[in-house]
Amino acid sequence: MLHELLLALVGYTGDLIIDEREHHKSLGLHLSPDAPISDQRSFKLASDISFIDSSERDLIERLITLGFYYRELDRFATKSRNLSWIRSADVSPLERAAGLSKPKTEKPSVYRRAIANGLVEILSVYRSAVLQIEQKLLSETMPILATVTQGLNKFFVILPPLYELILEIERDDIRGGQLLNLLHKRCHCGVPELQACIQRLLWHGHQVLYNQLASWMVYGILQDQHGEFFIRRQEDRDVDYGSSISDMSEKLARLSTDDSSLTDWHLGFHIFLDMLPEYIPMHVAESILFAGKAVRVLRNPSPAFQFQDALRNQQIKKGSQKVQGSSGRVPFHKEPFLDIKMIGEELLPQSEADKIETMLQDLKESSEFHKRSFECSVDSIRAVAASHLWQLVVVRADLNGHLKALKDYFLLAKGDFFQCFLEESRHLMRLPPRQSTAEADLMVPFQLAAIKTISEEDKYFSLVSLRMPSFGITVKSSQVDLPNTKTYTDGSSGAVLSSTSSETSLDGWDGIALEYSVDWPLQLFFTQEVLSKYRRIFQYLLRLKRTQMELEKSWASVMHQDHTDFAKHRNDRMNCSISQPRRQRCRPMWHVREHMAFLIRNLQFYIQVDVIESQWNVLQSHIQDSHDFTELVGFHQE
Template sequence: VRQSLVETSVLNRLCRLGTDYIRFAEFVEQYTGHVQQQDHHPSQQNQGGLHGIYLRAFCTGLDSVLQPYRQALLDLEQEFLADPHLSISHVNYSLDQVCHVIKEIHGCQILEAVHKHSCGGLPPVRSALEKILAVCHGVMYKQLSAWMLHGLLLDQHEEFFIKQGPSSGNVPSQPEEDDDDLGIGGLTGKQLRELQDLRLIEEENMLAPSLKQFSLRVEMLPSYIPVRVAEKILFVGESVQMFENQNVNLTRKGSILKNQEDTFAAELHRLKQQPLFSLVDFESVVDWIRSTVAEHLWKLMVEESDLLGQLKVIQLLVCFYAPQTREGPSRELSPREAPTSGWAALGLSYKVQWPLHILFTPAVLEKYNVVFKYLLSVRRVQAELQHCWALQMQRKHLKSNRTDAIKWRLRDHMAFLVDNLQYYLQVDVLESQFSQLLQQINATRDFESIRLAHDHFLSNLLAQSFILLKPVFHCLNEILDLCHSFCSLVSQNLGPLDERGAAQLSILVKGFSRQSSLLFKILSSVRNHQINSDLAQLLLRLDYNKYYTQAGGTLGSFGV
């Protein structure tokens, strides 16, 4: 009885083995036996759920793995014909193979699943799966060749790790809370933490590149291909497609790949012929192609399209010209903010020429526009305060009263703060960052290095101008609004102020005193905690002669 139980167990195992083979054979026949029919009936593929060229390649590799099993059956048949008394154990030994059930996966996910199971310790299993993986890699290399050499995305079934359209990962916007406003009594712990997180607040959102025409499909990227390599592949294909599709009259020699398409195609074919995937060889070839493309783009941008000249034009537009030079309406206005005045409608409009559009994207130009509007508001207030000084000089021979003295002293304090703020933005931010950008562009021949340097430049402009730091930005805007209100009051009342004008002046004095005190507390708190060099530099400009400190951190603190 015991012997029969053992034989029954072996027979059951052999039956399961035969059943698994039938399932594999039917699977292979189903997805490789009617290729032409599937091509003409895509709707049937969608109904079936499983389709794609990676699946067909997998079936081809699976069929080749089943060939030794079929050959073993033929050998057993010959052995049984020669010796009908062979035991069941001999059959079991001859057909000792391992079959794994493969879960439902799609596209390049098949590469990941096969690679994962090929890392096992059983040599027969590893060898079989490596053979399947090599066949599947053949499809990937064909897609890579089409994408990297010709800019063609051959992906009918959405199986490749590059897709057309933006990435699905969206960064949620930072909510604005009313309780973020600073009080008069000093800094709270929450506000100080907000200052300490300057480099993180909204910077990723503000500098996120505009929606690309192509992006990574991360869920299809095999784990043994790093994201950094996939990003290089994406960059090469996008650049090749942009270059080939754009009909421009540029004096260029050869293609973006410098007529090395055949060489690169041969290298990719060599990788395809390798029985095992080598990340070192793979990344080396990708880097070779990427560096060729990046160098050509650098030459196209810097030498032929005069990138440095275009950057200088933008820098001059962003710099502080007198407001009288900007009275023409702008064609660029963010739909999020409705202009309340002619000044609010002013913005930066710049027509980008090919191929500079891949550097100056709409999102990047919007950031320049944000910086431009902020700097223009500072320059406008500075010019208004200078105009008030001219009015003061015209009336200096006339008799003045105590209210006039308070008025002109307030103007001096406002001009002191605004002039030093303008000097900080002009010298410590714009000129400093722009010179660093030019040095980095001249020090490389790689387009991606230029793009990274430009993104870093724009990031520093937004951060060091405190556009990303809500407490400081809000405080500075309040001060600018008070200065503008003061200039309007002076311009509308050329003579001595009446009772109503004196009351308005009193409100302006108290408001400016309050906001200047708040600004000094913010800057001093940051300096004491040694956490932000930009705020410390602004404090140095404002308090270079210690007048701010000697005044108790308050400007305009005098009664009416």
């Protein structure tokens, strides 16, 4: 009977101790590992056993519950580790291959597999205890049940909670970060033995998490085949929320480059809150997301940037080789394309990648999860990635030069250029723009102004282009068209006049806009949202400058007409007496014009000097002091 009991303690039932589920089905076989976890204890003593008294029956019933817990935990571990084929040793290889090729209804989970590995460790300790009990019983002349109870007493506080744990995991289909959450909550208990076991399970789960973090933050690769990591690709969220493929293509079309690394930076990845463990704060998750995206950018530079950087390095080498050649040594000229493979390694040196991997390895080897150590390591990794990204954007991509170009052209710092442009296009802008040729018409004065004021040394002017959108233009109607409006008997003329007046309130040339072509990796800094803000500011400043110029031209025109009239009629006393009242009538208009010119001049001075120039100096100081890319982006957007 003791051997029957010992076998039942490791999950094998027989005639003395039966499994009610198998008994009811009259199968006489062990349950398949793929069968669901039983929510009721099914190990019982056979009802027809009469030679066991009630006290021993109660004791055996209590002991065999450990066997039931062991069997269910072992089945869960076997199923989660995909090792079910080990049990069926008598199955032929062809049948085994056919079974593996069948589609599985349950989604696999690497986190469950890790937890299963921890359960196997705990169950191995339990099996060792049962084996020691067996050896002890065999050595005794009079074996008693108290020996079994004494040897397994500590497992009564371990196996039942673990069984409840796997039952909840199986029932609610818990995986990924949700599984880590559950284990982290169960760690807070008052039983030291149980706490140690659950902490061991959590340690196994964290091994998977650290492997995913290392893949993401060291190599920029997302290793998440089963959707359990809290960082996901954007396409997964779009599918979850039911957005169409066309919506996604529109988002990608907003980017001015086809480079995959920039697509990943703007639209590629997001934080999936359902899989984010509660003990990892949101700002830490955002740092992890940023670090991985930065590493992806650094490890996947644009081919055009690689070639330009190689050419720049080649020119530097040639300059140094000329100095060496003067000392009699023959320089060796290396082709630019030979250096291209080294660019990615230079952007993120291997020593820095090893440093990141070492920090994650230290966290991985720790027996317990320490929140403070984890956050400090993530902050350090983020600082490394942000520093190298700053070096790429600010130093190698010449961020200051492009910022100066945006200031010159979008913020009208090159006042002589835009003054010349408005002078050349003044006659054109007196008429409403033609939607079909407005942009081509503006290109002539734009190029003339560039020839007169822009030097050939300005390498950024080629990145600026003039645009006149054909949509959304409200053409200013002339007064000649107004009398042609017919009056209808139904009173619809009022609507026509009201719509006409609303159209005349906006000049069609206000749609003039500039576009700036930025290359990799400046799209990380100059996003489409940032460039659209620059574009709106440019349109406003250009309207101010046009208004100022027209006010000045109107004053010059009035003064010229007044001087002409005075010279023409200076000898005619009668006309002279008439010109004096004319001046009196025009004087209020001149006062209004002077007030308008005063307002526009002061508004322009305030914007250009007190706002733009002062903020430009502040931004320059931040660029010099900060070596963090995210801080730099924040300063620029402020």
